[in-house]
Amino acid sequence: MFIELDLQSENPLYEQLIDRLIEGIASGALKPGDPLPSVRNLAESLGINLHTVNKSYTLLKQDGFLQVHRKRGVIVQPDAMPGVTAEFEAKLFRQLRSLAAEAAVRGMTEEAFVNQCRRLYGDAIRKRGGDGQ
Amino acid sequence: MFIELDLQSENPLYEQLIDRLIEGIASGALKPGDPLPSVRNLAESLGINLHTVNKSYTLLKQDGFLQVHRKRGVIVQPDAMPGVTAEFEAKLFRQLRSLAAEAAVRGMTEEAFVNQCRRLYGDAIRKRGGDGQ
Amino acid sequence: MFIELDLQSENPLYEQLIDRLIEGIASGALKPGDPLPSVRNLAESLGINLHTVNKSYTLLKQDGFLQVHRKRGVIVQPDAMPGVTAEFEAKLFRQLRSLAAEAAVRGMTEEAFVNQCRRLYGDAIRKRGGDGQ
Amino acid sequence: MFIELDLQSENPLYEQLIDRLIEGIASGALKPGDPLPSVRNLAESLGINLHTVNKSYTLLKQDGFLQVHRKRGVIVQPDAMPGVTAEFEAKLFRQLRSLAAEAAVRGMTEEAFVNQCRRLYGDAIRKRGGDGQ
DNA sequence: GTGGTCTAGACCACT
DNA sequence: GTGGTCTAGACCACC
Structure with a gap:
């Protein structure tokens, strides 16, 4: 999962990150149940603020693409992905x-x-x- | 050309207006050379700010979808539409x-x-x- | 709409605010279409941070209790309230x-x-x- | 007493466990004087941390739902349950x-x-x- | 160490 | 002036 964000883009960073993560799931680079980097780790490795990553994770969680597990941290939805709503x-x-x-x-x-x-x-x-x- | 804008959309009004106008050109409702309402008129009939309409027209002109004629006002590009840039x-x-x-x-x-x-x-x-x- | 938040509560401020606003809608103190104070105004009058109010508004918007109107700012859902999901x-x-x-x-x-x-x-x-x- | 905890819930595990135990008492599955599993046992059978179970027991003891007997271990309050405080x-x-x-x-x-x-x-x-x- | 919450201050796009 | 976004730094609850 090499993720690159365009700091000059008109698209907000958190949306770009959401897109990259969904693309990762679509491509199989991220498989159901796979752990995601912690908010802090990902923020640091992307060179952006922790809150921005957190916003992406939160929105993906709300839509059912991710789960936040008590102990395992954030993981890719291991059960059924959200369907065509x-x-x-x-x-x-x-x-x-x-x-x-x-x-x-x-x-x-x-x-x-x-x-x-x-x-x-x-x-x-x-x-x-x-x-x- | 009945145009409806969604005041609650996350998309800015000027982008929605651009989309509707391009859709009008695509569908043939707006033909090359056709006059468009004046900024003032359109703004009033849509119930939005004059600057918003102006921004849409300006951007469409920059992209080559519209022309501004001295006397005929704003018209749909009568010559070649912009291609696939x-x-x-x-x-x-x-x-x-x-x-x-x-x-x-x-x-x-x-x-x-x-x-x-x-x-x-x-x-x-x-x-x-x-x-x- | 006099709103009071308990700064000592275990419930986060943004949840308390959400509860108070829904209670306001239930009681009729806030009617469909009514404007809500701006994020900054409400934050100041409650003595809390702007982002906290923003979070409450955003979540209520996502659930369909509020609408964000381009010009009118934030208003109480004027159409159908969300049902029993x-x-x-x-x-x-x-x-x-x-x-x-x-x-x-x-x-x-x-x-x-x-x-x-x-x-x-x-x-x-x-x-x-x-x-x- | 089959207890299931939701690792993805926003509710902390120790609160979920408290709820399940009180529900057990309410339903009669746990009767006054009944012994509860040891902290270690319950933690293992639930697959959660020992400290988490301990926290639940401690809080339930503080509220008077449980008693800690020197030799009998943790038991359901055999005398009067706490009333409506x-x-x-x-x-x-x-x-x-x-x-x-x-x-x-x-x-x-x-x-x-x-x-x-x-x-x-x-x-x-x-x-x-x-x-x- | 993890996510969750709150504060503070700043810039921007839109109207 | 409005909401939206981003950064920064901090504390807390949970495990």
């Missing part, structure tokens, strides 16, 4: 609609757009069953 | 990667995800050749 | 079970316990339709 | 007020709320006179 569908709809419209206006064909979607989904799960590093 | 590709990549990863983790299959992408692209251009009002 | 039922179950067991062991009769429950529910909604102060 | 009344008041308010806001009727209270009280004492194992 209405909230996620709404978010997916909103963001895809906006991206699709701009792609169309810019002259990207449906096939080019759809292929990109397919490619990135494939990339996301590429390492599934892999080594975890 | 590196910037847009990067944005598309970033957002799709994040959405795809979350979709995968939530158990959405590749086909379901890709179909949703295709459907929304189709929706975006559905009215092309239509009346535009 | 599975999460709330679980929380209610857990806490009531524990309280009921201890009450029983301490010799409180079922009628005494139930009456207390009824009385506090009545208290909670007592001012409904009242003046709002 | 001012402290307990205050705790009951605080927690019920908060739950009742949230229930009301979420649209739970007084009857539904009170019925749930009555049901859980009934559940708590259901096994009284039963076998205790």
